[in-house]
Amino acid sequence: MSFSHCHLKPQEKHDCSHEDYASVICAETRLVNGTNHCSGRVEVLFNGEWGTVCDDGWNLADAQVVCRELGCGEALSALGGAYFGQGNGFIWLDDVKCLGTEAYLSQCNYVMTNPERTKKHDCRHEEDASVVCSDLRLVNGTSHCSGRVEVFHNNIWGTICDADWDLQDVKVVCRQLGCGKASKALKGTHYGQGSGPIWLESVNCTGDEATLKECQKTAWGEHSCSHSQDANVECSAVESVAFIETSIHLVVAGLVLLVLIAVVAEAGCSRRRKRTQQQL
Incomplete structure (x- = not known):
């Protein structure tokens, strides 16, 4: 873990002097219970205790940041519902919202709970977030x-x-x-x-x-x-994708043909109605 893993908010105002001690929130990320080191339940280390991440709003952009932070390449899946088993202890993060370009999960927007429960979440460990990455x-x-x-x-x-x-x-x-x-x-x-x-x-x-x-x-x-x-x-x-694309093209072509037939038929009906009205 490096200092860049720390969650800083420089935009917040302060009333400190240089005599005060600085404090930051540092977190390390790991994947647990996966099939390899690049898949598993997402856990973060805070205050010396590992805890999980709630799957509320958990998506591929969030998973991409975790995969990047762990040097695991591209995110393949963002999974919820404790896909790799339920964790225990604290659920540290809730409502994680990453852009997908962040270097670390701690740089994303989120709600962070704490041991004193002055900040709370509405999650249970059945909602622990997971990822599958590919290097x-x-x-x-x-x-x-x-x-x-x-x-x-x-x-x-x-x-x-x-x-x-x-x-x-x-x-x-x-x-x-x-x-x-x-x-x-x-x-x-x-x-x-x-x-x-x-x-x-x-x-x-x-x-x-x-x-x-x-x-x-x-x-x-x-x-x-x-x-x-x-x-x-x-x-x-690849073959499956090609088959699906071909099927879609055929369906679209069929629909276009049906529309053309309907237009031609309607034009013919209009001409017949006009002739009938003229004869009357």
């Missing part, structure tokens, strides 16, 4: 389930070398991102070259791992590749 993403694809594979390390997104890249590796990527089954393991510049560090080389998954990092065989940043060898994937969810 993995797909870039330049046709949807979030296809593209160039990038991993988040040392607060920087980087690529993976396609040496030995195969369908077993893709299976882990697709599972980790909630994108269904593995469809294609693609090499080269299929989805364009990345930039920045090439973090991993010779990833060798069995296909049963929960995260791609469990397949890591070399140290971070050790490689003999260029960005022309960035690894790419396509997952089965």
Whole structure:
């Protein structure tokens, strides 16, 4: 935890002299009971005690801040209802409202309770907030389930070398991102070259791992590749998205055709009515 985790309100007026002691609210964030260190029930440390966050208004922007603070990449889900189990002790934060751009959860707007209960909340531990983050993403694809594979390390997104890249590796990527089954393991510049560090080389998954990092065989940043060898994937969810888009286009085209038929029919009826009126 650093001083930047502290919640400061410099806009508030004071009547202090330099003889007074400064006090700040500092909080550290963690995820509990998840499937890995980047998922779980959100808890914050305050006054030496860990407590939970109420899910009132909890959304993806709030989850994004938690994921960023913990170095876990992108937010995949903002979950309520004690999805990863109920916490105990204090419910420290309520009505969290983040823009999604904050570096720390303590920089968001929220209602903070305290042990003396002079500030209260209307939540129970059945409403504990949770998140699922991913230190993995797909870039330049046709949807979030296809593209160039990038991993988040040392607060920087980087690529993976396609040496030995195969369908077993893709299976882990697709599972980790909630994108269904593995469809294609693609090499080269299929989805364009990345930039920045090439973090991993010779990833060798069995296909049963929960995260791609469990397949890591070399140290971070050790490689003999260029960005022309960035690894790419396509997952089965891409096909589902394409099917849905095609279905929507067909439905829209059908509706347009029905409207045109109705317009033509109405025009014909109008002409017949006009002829009938003229004959009368």
